[in-house]
Amino acid sequence: MLVTGKEIMDKAHKGGYAVGAFNVNNMEIVQAIIAAAEEEKAPVILQTSEGAIKYAGMDYLHALVKLAADKASVPVALHLDHGTTYSTIISCIANGWTSVMIDGSRFPLDENIAATNEIIKIAHACGVSVEAEIGQLGGIEDNISVDERDARLTSPSEAKKFVDETGVDYLAIAIGTAHGKYKGEPKLDFERLDEIKKLLNIPLVLHGASGVGEDSIKKAVSLGINKINIDTDIRIAFTEGVRSVIEGKPEEFDPRKLCTPAKENMKQVVKTKIQLFGSAGKA
Ligand code: TD3
Numbered sequence: 001m002l003v004t005g006k007e008i009m010d011k012a013h014k015g016g017y018a019v020g021a022f023n024v025n026n027m028e029i030v031q032a033i034i035a036a037a038e039e040e041k042a043p044v045i046l047q048t049s050e051g052a053i054k055y056a057g058m059d060y061l062h063a064l065v066k067l068a069a070d071k072a073s074v075p076v077a078l079h080l081d082h083g084t085t086y087s088t089i090i091s092c093i094a095n096g097w098t099s100v101m102i103d104g105s106r107f108p109l110d111e112n113i114a115a116t117n118e119i120i121k122i123a124h125a126c127g128v129s130v131e132a133e134i135g136q137l138g139g140i141e142d143n144i145s146v147d148e149r150d151a152r153l154t155s156p157s158e159a160k161k162f163v164d165e166t167g168v169d170y171l172a173i174a175i176g177t178a179h180g181k182y183k184g185e186p187k188l189d190f191e192r193l194d195e196i197k198k199l200l201n202i203p204l205v206l207h208g209a210s211g212v213g214e215d216s217i218k219k220a221v222s223l224g225i226n227k228i229n230i231d232t233d234i235r236i237a238f239t240e241g242v243r244s245v246i247e248g249k250p251e252e253f254d255p256r257k258l259c260t261p262a263k264e265n266m267k268q269v270v271k272t273k274i275q276l277f278g279s280a281g282k283a
């Protein structure tokens with residue numbers, strides 16, 4: 001069933017576990033994630049980036065996820081990931097998304113608060129949940145100064161001000177993860193996460209979680225992360241599946257033959273993440 005992001009996230013916040021938010025841009029990815037969530041009896045968030053909307057079309061993505069959610073026995077939310085333009089965010093609210101992210105993290109704090117509040121007013125009037133972000137994503141390099149690092153990662157006092165002045169439903173914070181593939185294993189600032197969670201009584205979101213070690217993920221969940229975004233690990237699983245078919249049989253030309261192992265690989269990755277995040281059996 002299709003539900004709001006807030007419904008899924010409030011339960012995760014109370015229950016002390018995290019829900020996987022997986023990026024989708026075609027039918028195979030949607031089917032693989034839903035199959036994994038059903039097998040694990042887990043609530044799940046399917047999210048679309050602005051790039052995915054450009055690639056597949058808002059109407060196609062909504063139709064795919066709505067059908068999958070209606071058929072599913074587990075709660076499913078449809079979320080806009082990293083909404084940066086007013087028109088995309090409002091279109092998603094108007095076209096059946098149940099959660100949107102307004103990413104104003106590139107703005108100074110006050111502008112981010114103002115932009116977020118403008119979206120919250122409309123989204124909440126329409127029953128749509130809102131995620132916002134403060135701080136800059138990016139790995140913690142060893143040669144970075146304490147000041148530089150502090151400037152980039154989420155400030156606990158700014159996070160408190162942000163939440164007090166917006167009433168956002170869930171907040172993405174920067175604690176040392178980055179989008180895309182990591183060279184080594186990223187180091188996370190757990191003390192910062194702990195401090196932020198103690199100041200805020202709302203669900204927190206971890207972006208850039210592909211490639212983060214299992215122990216770090218478990219620790220982040222234990223310290224209050226309730227939504228974990230995964231895209232890269234699914235892209236890799238898809239492509240490895242397709243590549244394995246082509247390498248074994250270069251003359252293969254049936255898309256179904258190329259996509260069947262890709263779907264299976266993606267499903268296994270999602271099942272493993274769901275177990276790691278603690279949302280298995282929570283549907
Ligand atoms: O918002 N996302 C997904 C889109 C980022 C592009 O890969 C994430 O935070 C997940 O990031 P990743 O790259 O670690 O899967």
Ligand code: ZN
Nearest residue numbers: 179207208229
């Ligand atoms: Zn992200």
